[in-house]
Amino acid sequence: MTHKPLLSIRLAAPRGFCAGVDRAILMVERAIEKYGAPVYVRHEIVHNRHVVEGLEAKGAVFVEELEEIADKTRPVIFSAHGVPKSVPADAESRGMFYLDATCPLVSKVHVEANRHHDEGRHILMIGHKGHPEVVGTLGQLPEGAITLVETVEDADAVSPPDPMKLAYVTQTTLSLDDTLDIVNALTRRFPAIRGPHKNDICYATTNRQAAIKAIAEACDMMLVVGAPNSSNSVRLVEVAQKAGCPEARLVQKADEVDWEALDRAVTSKDGRFVLGISAGASAPELLVQDVIAEAQARFMVTVEEVTVSSEDVIFKLPRALTA
Structure with a gap:
């Protein structure tokens, strides 16, 4: 054998x-x-x-x-x-x-943007140009009512119509740390800027990033199951790298894993190789289990689940589908 x-x-x-x-x-x-x-x-x-x-x-x-x-x-x-x-x-x-x-958490951002606009404020949106969520939020108000801010450099350069009548909202799937840097840059320049009553970044994004941070430093490699056009999945890879994991990769499914390279890396560590696995908010658990099953076919695997929080949020269906 x-x-x-x-x-x-x-x-x-x-x-x-x-x-x-x-x-x-x-x-x-x-x-x-x-x-x-x-x-x-x-x-x-x-x-x-x-x-x-x-x-x-x-x-x-x-x-x-x-x-x-x-x-x-x-x-x-x-x-x-x-x-x-x-x-x-x-x-x-x-x-x-x-x-x-x-x-509903994206709808909350739409409501915030409309409220600020109704109260006469220009809005800065922290997000990524072209992402469907950003396109949707920009389209809630007349053209020019919202200015997109993607980076700290953008925050340092933006020139709003009236610095005393200013607010910001954020895309819900961003990196918490990167967003905080941008918010800090904006608040330094514009002390009167209004922010959301509660962080716009959604609970699921926050929790998944926290879970990655909890294991990243102890992992030799991190696999994040998710799509390349999924903002929250891409952010998880970035969070893993910044949290101390030497190598983090985004894969859509098990057959995208470079199993030969992983085999070489695992063999070289002689039983001391640790692989972290997570998944973006739009990736089904079945795809995670497929990765684990493929690993078990190739290696003698032990699995430890590291839980940083529990989730019990449920959003109701519209009445048209429940009546």
Whole structure:
């Protein structure tokens, strides 16, 4: 019998699906059950191909824009990232029935932005240009009402119309540490700036980053299961690196892991190699377990789950899907 190299896995918890992702996926599934197929979804409901393909198999049809939908009698669902106000207005003008799967924590940012605008403040949004959540938030207000700030350098250079009438909001899936640096830069320059009553970065992002930090320094490598267009997943890789893990990689599924390179690294450590594993908020646990199963096929594995917090948040479905 061939001897397998020893591998210790530290599994970060919490990881994977958050309440907003759970709700969005369930909305698509319930809509298909209630209204039959096809049900259209504008953009990826969440940033994960495994999830998208699973919903396609059940009868969901994903489109980029409403004009692609030939049958206007079919329901359309907006993604969890949120949409500009122009999108539901467009759906209404076309006589379409739509359901909005925007995460309630993203909707909270929209409400904050509207409140600040109504009170006469210019808004700075901390986020990444082109991300669907940022596009959706910018589209809540007239053009020019919100200025995007991506970096500390942007914060140092931004020139708002009136520094005394200023507020900021943030994308919900950012790195806590990077966001704090930007907020500190803004508050130094603009002491009167108004922030959110509570941090805009969502609980799930916060918890998953904290779980990564708890294990990163003790790990020789970290694998984050998630999609490359998933902001919170990419941030987890960055957090792992900054927290002391010498190598952190983003993989969408088990067959993206460089198993040969990992085998060489594990063998060279002679039973002292520690692999950390986590998953972004839009990655299903099945994909994490696939990575562990593949590791067990190649190595003598011990698994330790490190839990930093528990989550019991549930977001209700809209009444149209529960009545």
